[in-house]
Structures are given as structure tokens and as C-alpha cells.
Amino acid sequence: MSQSDQSLPLLRVQSLVKSYGDRVAIHEASFDLWPGEVMAVVGESGSGKSSLLNVIAARTQPDAGQVEYLNHNGQLENIYTMTQAQQRLLSRTEWGFVHQNAADGLRMDVSAGANVCERLMGLGERHYGRLRQTAEHWLHRVEIDISRMDDTPRTFSGGMRQRLQIARNLVTQPRLVFMDEPTSGLDVSVQARVLDLLRQLTRKMQLAVVIVTHDLAVARLLADRMMVMQHGRIVESGLTDQVLDDPQHPYTQLLVSSVLQP
């Protein structure tokens, strides 16, 4: 039976451990993420899901374990043995990070256009016309009226800010995007639009995504697969519909039975 696979994952996480004092935030977390795969991490607050996201996105050093990323030479490279300059380059080009609170991921006092183009300017693009064109293209893709290009995000609604943050991250055509509760600060009516946009863009751009959410309906809509975390441990993982429709672990059963129609 040929169930083996010779190719390498985009991200390989092995035996991660992270504690804050006596509190264990992540206990022995391991998984592989493949190109184009969208994976949701669910669990209640304090389950360790945001800690996990920060460790795999090179934002917090783990106490033990490894996070490896597939580099352009086709080799898995430990992200914590890279130089800081290499890490920074990775986070500004091939990776993206979408924060729950858009203000954490945007520059609130520069124009929307400059927010979209910052990554490109960081890579050395200086041609004003091309930058302007890219900004227009991306504002259009995230459904922000181009007439708002020179306004700062302070004047934007919550949903617009979140869409701008998404554009700002995707402008370099990343391969891997980390998202921390990207829709949970938004009104329900606004959520649908952001979710639909995320769904379309991840598919069209073949993005690999790790999305942390407490909302099982968001996981159902966006993710191919999911992991359930409780007290810092991954207690269950698998295809999204399998985990939601046939949960095995007591904690997953509790989560699924506690919401209306995920």
C-alpha cells in the first residue's frame, strides 16, 4: 500500500514545549503542515492555542522542541537557529501574521496605501507608480474603495481594518499565514464578509494557513483539518468535518455539544 509520501511538509513542528513559570502553555506539540493546507487550532481561552501560534511563527522562543520551515533549497530549516535577520526577512516575505486586533498589525497613522505597500518598500521597491498600482489592486481585492487609499486606518471601521490587515500581509504572495482569531472582534454581519474573503484568497493563492479560533463554525468554513487543544495538549486532530461530526475525545465532545450547529 502506498500511503507514504516522499515530499516534505512546509512546516514541521516537533515536540514543542513552552512554560510560563509553573504554567505549562504547550505540552509536546507535534504536527506537519503541507503547502496549501488550512489548519484550525481550536480550544477555549488558556488552552495554549495562541502560545502555540506565537512559537511556530517565530515570535516566542520555545523551551524545547523544533519548528522547521521548508526553504527555497527544498530543505527543512530550523527557524530558531536562523539569524534574526533571516527570521525577519521570512516574516516579511514568505510569511504573514493576521492579528485579532487589526491595530496590532497595522500602522494606524499612515495611509491605507502605505500600509499595503510597506512590505514591498522594505524589499527595496521604490517606484511610486508601481506601488500605487499594487495598492489599488490589493484594496480592490479586499473590497476597500480605492478613494480611501490615502486615508489612515483610524478612519476605518473594524471590518475594513481587518481587510486592510489581510491585504498588507498578502501583498508579497506569502506561502504561510498565521491568523489569531481574525474575525472574533467583528460584528456577525461583518464577519461573513471577512470570512468569505479569507476563504477565497487562501484557495486562490494556495496559502498554507494556521488559524487559531474558538469559533467552530469558522473552523468548519475555512479549515481542511483541525487540532483541538486543552491545557496545552493537542487532544484530538484530523479532518475538520471528522473532528466536528464524530468527536472522540471527551473535551472535543463537550466543545461540539456546547454550540449551536457548528
Add this chain to the structure above:
Amino acid sequence: MLQMKQVSKRFTLHHQHGTELNVLQNVTLTLSAGECLVLDGPSGMGKSTLLKLAYANYSATSGLIEVSQANNQLLELTRATPRELIQMRRETMGYVSQFLRVIPRVSALDVVAEPLIEEVTDQLHAIDDAREKARTWLTRLRIPERLWGLPPATFSGGEQQRINIARNLIKPRPILLLDEPTASLDAANTKTVIDIIQEAVSRGAAVMGIFHDTQVGQAVATRHIDVAQFRFAAKDAA
């Protein structure tokens, strides 16, 4: 195309004092290309559970489920990774449930075209082709043209069911699982769906389905199987 070998399914309800529900036991069956196997038996027998096991929507408690994939490789579902299962569903197996899971803001036309668009992502002419095929399906299933541009969330049950059928059949996959696909359809549309299933079988698809309407079941079946024989209680009594 699909083989189930001594498959059992037991649900353990951890929050109902660990209650165990034995739904199916010793399911052994083979589904071949070019046949339509109809699952018979009263409701509550585990017919839907059997289909969901075959689609890897439920995970089997024991036994093996082997699928010959479109790429000629055999995949054993109980040990496959999520990545392998996603690929298997995309290329090899379609599944029509009674209810459409609606996607906010996506038009009926694009909901139907999506399985074809997924493969081509950004090639514009291929997307146009996919939408053209979707129009053909919507026309055949009598969805009024004024609805094509609207998201199906507000459609009637029967309309949503037809959207679901079109979405799952637009890409001709080798294996097709059907869970009461005609439950809320009128006579004319039921007839159309029967035709569609018969066409799938004659192009060589392996079809397995549940039909509450025995006339529909009779019309499409090339073989029947009684799911009652896989009941745990029946086994015990024997």
C-alpha cells in the same frame, strides 16, 4: 472501487456517563465500478452511518476501508492522514447529503462550479468553462436563472438540494455516495436525478446510496443490500 472489511462503528458518549452506542458491526461489502448499490433497511439502522464511514466523515472503530483512487493508488481510510483524505475526496469520491452547507456570499453558480474552479485557481478561461458547465447543470435541474447569482442560503429546501447535487456531480468522480438525494424534490426533478444517477453508473461510476423513496431506489439500483444484517443487536440475537 471501495471495500469495507469487518468494519464496526461504536459511539462513546463521554458526557452521557460513557454510554456506548454500537451502531454497526462486521460490515463487509464491495462496491464495484458501474454499479449502484442501494442500502435498504428501516431508519435508525445505521445506513447514513455506513455512508459516512465510507466518506471518512466518521472514523471506524475497527476494520478496514480501502478505496481505489483516481490515481490508481489504494488508500486505507482508517489509517490515512487528513492530507490523503482531502486528496481522495477531491479526486475520487463525491458525497451528496440531504442538506447543502451554505457558504456566505457565494452565488449558486459559483457554489456549483467550485469543485472545478479549485483545480484551476487563477486561469480565467478555465474558470469561464467551469461556470459554463455549472449553468448547464443548473438549467437541467430547473433552478430558475434569476437565482443563479444569489447565495443559496435563502433558497427552498428542494432548490438547495438540487444545488448540492449539481455541486457534487459537476466533476465526474469514480465513486459517488448519495444520502437521500431526492428527499425534498418534486416528481419532475426526482426523475431528472434518477437519470443523472443512471448516467453516472453507465459511465462507470461506483455508486452507493440511500433512498427513502423505494421507487427511486428500485429505479437506480443494480444491487440491494440490507443494512439490518450489520446491526449489533441482530448479531447478538443470532
